[in-house]
Amino acid sequence: MEEKYHRPPRLPRWILYRFLPESENTYLNGDFDEIYNSILERQGRAAACRWYWVQVMYWIPLILFYSVRWSLIMFKNYLKITFRNLTRQKGYAFINIAGLSVGLACALLIILVVQYEFKYESHHENAGRIYRINVEHTQLERTFQSTYSPVPLAPALCDEVPEVTHFARIAWLRQTPVAHGDRKFYEDEVRFVDPGILEMFTFPLVAGDKTTALEDPNSVVITEDMATKYFGKENPLGKTLVLLNSMSLNVTGVIKNHPGSTNIRPDFMVPLEKIRILAGDDFFQNWLSQQLASYVMLGEGHSAADVKDKIQDAFNRHVHEDDGRVLTLDQLKRMHLFSDIEPTGNISSLYILIAVGGLILLVACINFMNLATARSAKRAKEVGLRKVVGAARRQLIRQFIGESLIYTAISMVFAVILVHAFLPLLNSLTEQVVEFGDIFQTHILAGMVGIFLLVGFVSGSYPALFLSAVQPTKILRSTFETGTQGVLFRKILVVAQFAISIILIIATLIFGRQLNFLLNKTLGFEKNGMVIVRNDRSTYRRDLLPLKAELLNDPRILGVTGSLMLPSSIGMYNTVTWEGATENQEISIMHNRVDYDFLDTFEIELVAGRKFSPEFPMDTSAGSDESGPENSRSIIINQEAARQFGWEDPIGKKVIQVYGTERYYFNVVGVINDFHFSSLRQSIQPLKLFLSTNNNRYVSVKIHMEDVNETLEFIEEAWTRIFPDAPFDYFFLDRILEQSYQSEASLKRLFEYFSGLAVFIGCLGLLGLASYAAERRSKEIGIRKVMGASSPQIVMLLSKEFTRWVVVANVFAWPVAYFAMRSWLGGYAYRISLNAQLGFFILAGAVALAIALLTVAFQAVKAALSDPVKTLKYE
Amino acid sequence: MTITNYLTRKEELILLAVHKLGESASLVRVREILNVSTGHEWTVGNVYVPLDRMTKLGYLEARVGEPTARRGGRAVKYYSLARQGKEALAELKRIHDTMWNSISDPALEK
Numbered sequence: 001m002e003e004k005y006h007r008p009p010r011l012p013r014w015i016l017y018r019f020l021p022e023s024e025n026t027y028l029n030g031d032f033d034e035i036y037n038s039i040l041e042r043q044g045r046a047a048a049c050r051w052y053w054v055q056v057m058y059w060i061p062l063i064l065f066y067s068v069r070w071s072l073i074m075f076k077n078y079l080k081i082t083f084r085n086l087t088r089q090k091g092y093a094f095i096n097i098a099g100l101s102v103g104l105a106c107a108l109l110i111i112l113v114v115q116y117e118f119k120y121e122s123h124h125e126n127a128g129r130i131y132r133i134n135v136e137h138t139q140l141e142r143t144f145q146s147t148y149s150p151v152p153l154a155p156a157l158c159d160e161v162p163e164v165t166h167f168a169r170i171a172w173l174r175q176t177p178v179a180h181g182d183r184k185f186y187e188d189e190v191r192f193v194d195p196g197i198l199e200m201f202t203f204p205l206v207a208g209d210k211t212t213a214l215e216d217p218n219s220v221v222i223t224e225d226m227a228t229k230y231f232g233k234e235n236p237l238g239k240t241l242v243l244l245n246s247m248s249l250n251v252t253g254v255i256k257n258h259p260g261s262t263n264i265r266p267d268f269m270v271p272l273e274k275i276r277i278l279a280g281d282d283f284f285q286n287w288l289s290q291q292l293a294s295y296v297m298l299g300e301g302h303s304a305a306d307v308k309d310k311i312q313d314a315f316n317r318h319v320h321e322d323d324g325r326v327l328t329l330d331q332l333k334r335m336h337l338f339s340d341i342e343p344t345g346n347i348s349s350l351y352i353l354i355a356v357g358g359l360i361l362l363v364a365c366i367n368f369m370n371l372a373t374a375r376s377a378k379r380a381k382e383v384g385l386r387k388v389v390g391a392a393r394r395q396l397i398r399q400f401i402g403e404s405l406i407y408t409a410i411s412m413v414f415a416v417i418l419v420h421a422f423l424p425l426l427n428s429l430t431e432q433v434v435e436f437g438d439i440f441q442t443h444i445l446a447g448m449v450g451i452f453l454l455v456g457f458v459s460g461s462y463p464a465l466f467l468s469a470v471q472p473t474k475i476l477r478s479t480f481e482t483g484t485q486g487v488l489f490r491k492i493l494v495v496a497q498f499a500i501s502i503i504l505i506i507a508t509l510i511f512g513r514q515l516n517f518l519l520n521k522t523l524g525f526e527k528n529g530m531v532i533v534r535n536d537r538s539t540y541r542r543d544l545l546p547l548k549a550e551l552l553n554d555p556r557i558l559g560v561t562g563s564l565m566l567p568s569s570i571g572m573y574n575t576v577t578w579e580g581a582t583e584n585q586e587i588s589i590m591h592n593r594v595d596y597d598f599l600d601t602f603e604i605e606l607v608a609g610r611k612f613s614p615e616f617p618m619d620t621s622a623g624s625d626e627s628g629p630e631n632s633r634s635i636i637i638n639q640e641a642a643r644q645f646g647w648e649d650p651i652g653k654k655v656i657q658v659y660g661t662e663r664y665y666f667n668v669v670g671v672i673n674d675f676h677f678s679s680l681r682q683s684i685q686p687l688k689l690f691l692s693t694n695n696n697r698y699v700s701v702k703i704h705m706e707d708v709n710e711t712l713e714f715i716e717e718a719w720t721r722i723f724p725d726a727p728f729d730y731f732f733l734d735r736i737l738e739q740s741y742q743s744e745a746s747l748k749r750l751f752e753y754f755s756g757l758a759v760f761i762g763c764l765g766l767l768g769l770a771s772y773a774a775e776r777r778s779k780e781i782g783i784r785k786v787m788g789a790s791s792p793q794i795v796m797l798l799s800k801e802f803t804r805w806v807v808v809a810n811v812f813a814w815p816v817a818y819f820a821m822r823s824w825l826g827g828y829a830y831r832i833s834l835n836a837q838l839g840f841f842i843l844a845g846a847v848a849l850a851i852a853l854l855t856v857a858f859q860a861v862k863a864a865l866s867d868p869v870k871t872l873k874y875e
Numbered sequence: 876m877t878i879t880n881y882l883t884r885k886e887e888l889i890l891l892a893v894h895k896l897g898e899s900a901s902l903v904r905v906r907e908i909l910n911v912s913t914g915h916e917w918t919v920g921n922v923y924v925p926l927d928r929m930t931k932l933g934y935l936e937a938r939v940g941e942p943t944a945r946r947g948g949r950a951v952k953y954y955s956l957a958r959q960g961k962e963a964l965a966e967l968k969r970i971h972d973t974m975w976n977s978i979s980d981p982a983l984e985k
Contacts, residue, residue, distance in 0.1 A: 005944045024927070030942075030949030031902045032919060037945050058918045 008036045009049055012056040074395065075402065081382070082403045092375060093407075095768045096368055099761045100411035100459075103364025104451065105418035106757055108439070109426050110357035111447055112419070116434045117345050119261045120336035124202045126297055127333035131304055133157075133294045133311070134341055136326040144573075144588075145341040149327070150287045153315065154194075154294035160314040163302045168197035169272055170264070171292035175534060175729065178268065179242045180230040186727050187226075189267035190243065192275045192292075198253075200297050201264070207237050208253025217273040221253035226267045245725075247274065260433035263336060263344050287319050295332070304329040346743045348827070353750065359500045360758050361455060366493045367765035368404065368459035373490055374772045376467050383467050384475035396468035404460025408452055429749045431742070462489070491805055494769065497762045498809035498848055499816070504755035505844035506817040510837055511748040514825065517832045518741050524675025525567045525602040526702065529558070530733035531715065532566065533699045535726065541694045542723065544595065550718045556704045556711045559601035562696025564593040567602050568737055570677040570687065578645045579654040586658075587644050589637075590677065590685055593692035599636075599672065601702050607639060609651045609670030612691040618667070619691045629654055632665035634691065639674045641686035655688065676830075679740060683829040700733070759848065763855045766802060770856040774798060774863035782868035794864035795857060802856045803849065810845040817841065882934075882963060886925045888913070890964055893935060893954050900954045901940070902926060926954060934960035 007013075013029075020028050032055065040048035086093045121127050133153065137144045154167035171192040178187045195214035198205070198221070205213065206224060213221050220241055227236040236251045243249060249270060258265040275283060283291065298307060312327050319325070330339050337345040383396060420436050427434055438444065535542075548560045565572065573590045596612050598604075616634060618624040624633035635655060642650040655666045666688070674684045703711045716728045738745075774781070781794055789797075818834065818841070825831040882890070892908040893900040906922045929935045940951040956964070 005947060007947065024923075026949050027902070027939075027952040028919070028923060030946035030951055031923075033947040033949070034903045034943075034945055034951075035906070035919070055919050058920055 005033070006037055006040050006045075006048075008033060008052050012052050015056050074399075078399045078402050079406070081399075082406050085379075085403075089375070089378075091771070092371055092768060095764050096371055096407055097411050097414065099364050099367040099764045100408060100455070101414035101418060102757055102761055103361050103367075104408075104411055104415035104455065105422070106360045106754060107357045107451055108415055108419045108448065109422065110353050111444060112423070112434045112438055113426065113430055113432065114350055114354060115438065115441075115444060116261055116432050117337060117350055120345065121262055121264070121332050123259055123262065124332060126200060126202070128331065129300070129302075130200060130295055130297050130332040131329040132332065132335060133296060134328045134330055135290055136328055137324065138326075145328075146290055147293055147330075147341055148290035149292070149294045150289065151284055151291050152287060152318070154296060156318060157296055157311055157314055160317075161307060161310045163298050163307045163310065164296045165299045166196050166200045166297040168194045168200050168295045169292050170197070170266070170295070171272060171275060175727075176243060176268075177245055177727070178230075179245070180239065183230050185229070186729060187267060189265060191266035191269055192272045193266065193269045194272050197269065197295075200295065203255040206254050206256055207235075210253070213253035214269065214271050216250070216252065217271045218249055219252040219271060220249040221255060221269040222251060223255055223267050224257050227251075227254050241268070243268075243270065244278075247277070249274075261336075304331065349743060349747050352747070352824075356504065356751070356754050359504065360754060360761065361451070363497050363500050363758050363761050363765075365455055365459040366497045367761060367768070368407065369462045370490055370493050370497075370765050371768045371772075372400075372404070372459075372463035373466060374769055376463065379467060380470055380475045383470055384472040387472040388476070393468045397464040400464035400467060401457060401460040404463070405452075405456035408456040408459070412448070412452055429753070430746050490769070494766070494802075494805045495809045495812065497765060498806050498852065499813040501755070501759045501762045502810055502813035502844050502848045503817045503820070504751065504758050505847055506813070506841055507821065508748070508751040508755045509840040509844060510821045510825075510832075510834075511744070511751055513832050513837060513840070514828065515741060515744045515748050518680050518744065518828075518830070519738060521676070521680060521830060523568070523737075524673050525604050527568070527734045527737055529703050529705050530602075531701045531703055531712065531730050532733055532736075533701065533715075533719065533728065533730045535697055535699060542696070543694060544696055544699065547699070547718065547722050550722060551701060551715065554711075554714060556707060556714070557701060558704065559597060559702040560699065561597045561601040562595040562693070562699050563598055564692065564695045564697050566698050566700070566733065567592075567604065567675060567677055568733060568740075573685075574657065576688075577656050577658060578647075579656070580646065587686060589641055589655075590687045591690065592677075592687070593690045593695040595693055595696065596691065598689070601700055604675055605673035607671045607673055608649075609636070609668070611670060612636070612689075616669075619669075621692075626664040626666065627662075629665050632667045634669040635666045636670040636672055636689040637668055638672050638684070638687040640684050641688060642671055644686050680828065680830040759851060763851055766852055766855045767859065770798070770802060770859040771862075773801070774859050778863065778866070778871040781863055781866070782871035785864075785868040786872070791861075791864040795860040798860035798863060799853060799856050802852060806849045806852045807845075809848070813845070814841050817844075882929075882967070883925070885921070886929055886934075887964075887967055889922065889925050890929065890934065890956065890960055893960075894956055894964065897955075898953070901951045902954075903951075905954070929960065930954065932959075933957055934963055 013032075016029065016032060017025065032052070036048050036052050039051050124130065132147060133149045135146045135149050137146070151169065154169050157164045158167045173190045173192065176187050176190040178185055178190065193214070197203070198210040198213060203210075203221075205221075208221065213219060220243075222230075222236065222241075230236070230241065231239055231251075236254055239251045241249050241251060247270075255269075296311075298304075308327075308329060311329070315325070315327055316323070328340070330341075335343070337343055337347045337350070386396060386399075416439070419439065423434060423436055426432075439448075544560070544562045551557045551560050570590050570592050572592070573588050575586045575588045577584075577586050594612075596614065599606060599611050612619045612634065618631060619634045621633060625631045626633050632654065637645075637650065637655070645653070645655075647653055650668045650671050653668050655668060657664045657666070672689075676684060677687060678685075701715055703715075712730070715730075719726070719728045777798075784794060784797075822834050825834060888909060889905060892905045892912075895908065896904050902919070902922055905926070906917050906919065909917045909922065926935065930937050934957055935954045936957045938953050938955070940953050942948050942950045
């Protein structure tokens with residue numbers, strides 16, 4: 001009978017041990033061992049092992065069912081107790097649920113904003129395989145990146161690199177006149193594209209065939225909106241649209257309107273072939289200039305890293321060997337947030353938002369914990385009794401966690417309702433088009449469940465651990481000091497809560513200051529009252545003199561000038577060397593072509609030399625000779641350029657532009673003040689101005705800010721009389737400048753709301769704690785009053801404690817806020833000095849303190865005015 | 876309510892097995908009998924849960940036996956029929972017999 005004992009494999013044995021009911025553990029394990037041994041003897045170890053494992057797998061669900069059934073029965077009891085507590089203490093329940101709801105709603109709204117930003121371009125099925133080709137060009141330690149690439153590049157790559165399966169090029173045409181009969185509009189979203197674009201990108205066609213729609217060079221594919229705009233309810237297919245007053249195109253396809261979360265939103269797609277008429281054959285063979293955006297699609301299973309070298313090699317075969325341009329790839333689905341060049345989204349402000357959402361949620365959790373611990377005295381008797389009748393600590397923890405999960409679930413429902421109500425407001429703040437339906441995507445729902453569990457567990461953890469640990473004898477002997485447990489912990493929590501609120505208030509104030517600074521900084525040129533009329537391609541070379549003569553007759557018009565680019569957005573540059581430079585020393589310099597009165601109209605200050613004038617023939621290209629230092633053409637440079645050239649007295653010095661072996665000379669006649677011609681995020685760069693009277697992409701008219709509408713009408717009337725075929729398309733310069741700081745503006749507005757909410761939640765918690773404290777000390781207050789304390793003294797007594805916490809919170813909040821704001825401001829070349837803003841730190845603290853005091857005082861006054869007889873009569 | 880409302884067919888078989896084994900009715904033995912007589916493999920859980928339930932309901936009585944080396948030094952639990960269990964079996968037998976007596980179909984005699 002006595003046989004050898006073989007021990008079953010360790011892991012399943014341990015699992016069995018964990019899952020078997022405690023009381024039966026010994027016998028059952030014995031049974032398993034016995035059967036295991038007998039199988040082992042008869043059929044060998046492998047069979048026995050297999051049997052053991054199968055048993056474990058069968059056993060676990062059975063046991064789980066067994067224990068879940070029991071916990072369900074207990075759960076019903078917990079649920080009942082929770083709801084009884086909830087209805088008995090309506091005030092606390094309200095504060096708890098209100099705080100959590102608002103916190104959760106904030107978190108959900110932020111999740112929606114963030115998911116929207118991450119969703120960009122993801123509706124294109126191939127978004128993971130499509131890459132934009134960027135061109136990087138390093139000159140003198142400065143790298144220039146462009147999203148534009150040479151025209152013949154994409155087809156060449158498709159031919160020569162096997163991994164590239166498709167390509168599509170997109171060429172822009174802004175302000176294009178489009179007409180159908182008498183319906184004529186100027187369109188910004190006309191694109192010349194390769195026919196492959198319909199295969200590569202996901203532009204669902206509602207009419208037409210995607211394989212043939214763009215085959216014919218005279219075809220055009222439009223969006224649904226455009227179809228309605230030009231053809232009303234008629235069937236658009238086969239209708240004719242006239243582009244640029246001359247190009248007749250047949251509508252061969254209609255695509256769905258673009259979703260909000262995309263940056264590639266052509267309204268009109270015309271085959272690229274058609275551009276030959278506008279730009280000539282050279283356009284398609286020019287490897288030097290970068291004219292359009294090129295997208296390539298890689299075959300399944302290839303990544304950018306695989307093909308980067310091959311693409312560069314193919315490019316190098318086509319260009320001069322010292323070309324030096326480097327190609328980089330930008331994945332379509334990452335382009336919005338993570339592109340190295342011109343990302344359209346702002347990932348860092350998303351991170352800030354996520355952090356804010358997390359902080360608000362934390363504040364809400366802290367609230368819950370605070371109130372639960374403060375109320376613990378009321379629950380301690382229940383806990384004591386449960387323990388006496390045999391509740392294990394584990395069960396009590398489960399009960400309290402369960403309770404907080406129930407609160408969280410209720411709050412979640414309210415939070416979703418709040419989200420529904422406030423989504424339009426959020427959309428107007430962020431200028432997104434987030435829809436409420438977005439909340440029902442699987443990953444958002446999963447996120448919500450995650451937040452629900454996290455908040456439930458975090459906010460339930462402290463009461464669960466703290467209350468479950470109390471000794472039943474102490475509670476039931478009624479020596480349990482009510483509410484004294486966890487006082488220190490509660491203080492820390494309140495301090496943390498207020499510290500977070502104060503940090504958010506400071507951030508809001510500083511954001512606002514920086515934004516105002518950006519908007520109101522003296523840019524070095526006049527932006528107010530500047531009406532800018534845009535010329536299109538066909539009209540910008542016309543002479544402005546007749547228009548000027550007409551407009552300047554009117555006293556409301558203060559100046560008229562033309563320029564290639566506006567002073568606020570000069571984006572063209574080239575490299576030059578200069579008189580006195582060492583061999584091969586070059587810098588890159590921005591440039592603009594301007595009319596005679598450009599400096600006067602924009603009130604740009606001349607520091608030295610003279611302005612352009614008709615008296616000097618050398619100012620114009622006709623009267624000058626660029627090929628030698630004598631009689632060279634006049635330019636005006638800014639102070640930064642003079643500084644970088646190292647010139648003490650720049651007037652009369654020469655700037656030299658080198659093209660291969662040829663050198664062109666320019667004579668500096670004036671120096672202007674450094675004005676900000678690009679975003680204030682960047683510092684000022686060297687600039688040179690040429691005179692040109694017929695390069696007027698923009699006509700700038702300075703007007704009196706009175707009777708603006710009438711003046712505009714007057715300008716329009718004159719404009720259409722002098723240039724009858726050009727549209728009067730105008731905007732205000734200051735408006736455009738404001739728009740360029742939109743991301744700062746929307747961040748500031750979001751912060752205003754969110755920091756307000758954080759303070760609100762914090763105060764809810766404080767309100768709860770204060771009323772609890774007042775209630776707990778009601779007898780003490782009664783006695784004090786009987787002994788002659790006045791009401792103000794009682795208010796002082798109760799408020800003092802809370803005030804101290806808020807003051808302490810300031811001490812923690814200030815340094816954190818200081819360093820956070822310093823790093824944020826570091827991203828701006830022009831910024832407010834943080835040290836000058838320290839007043840705002842004190843202000844934020846004072847605001848928090850005032851709000852806290854108001855909250856507490858409300859309770860304190862109520863307590864102080866109460867009749868001592870009522871509180872003392874049962875003693 | 877009669878006993879048949881409380882006992883499943885599985886439990887009935889287990890009661891029979893316990894009865895048949897007498898003194899040596901441990902979980903392992905009961906399972907062996909069931910494996911042999913039904914012709915398929917019973918999992919431990921499938922035997923243990925009814926045994927445990929019927930013990931709690933009072934059909935069976937359990938007693939703890941000696942530990943053996945083969946069981947990794949752990950004691951064995953023996954089951955035996957309680958009075959209620961015997962009554963239940965008798966009742967079930969009576970019902971079965973009554974039902975079967977009224978049926979004579981050669982197709983079922985296999």
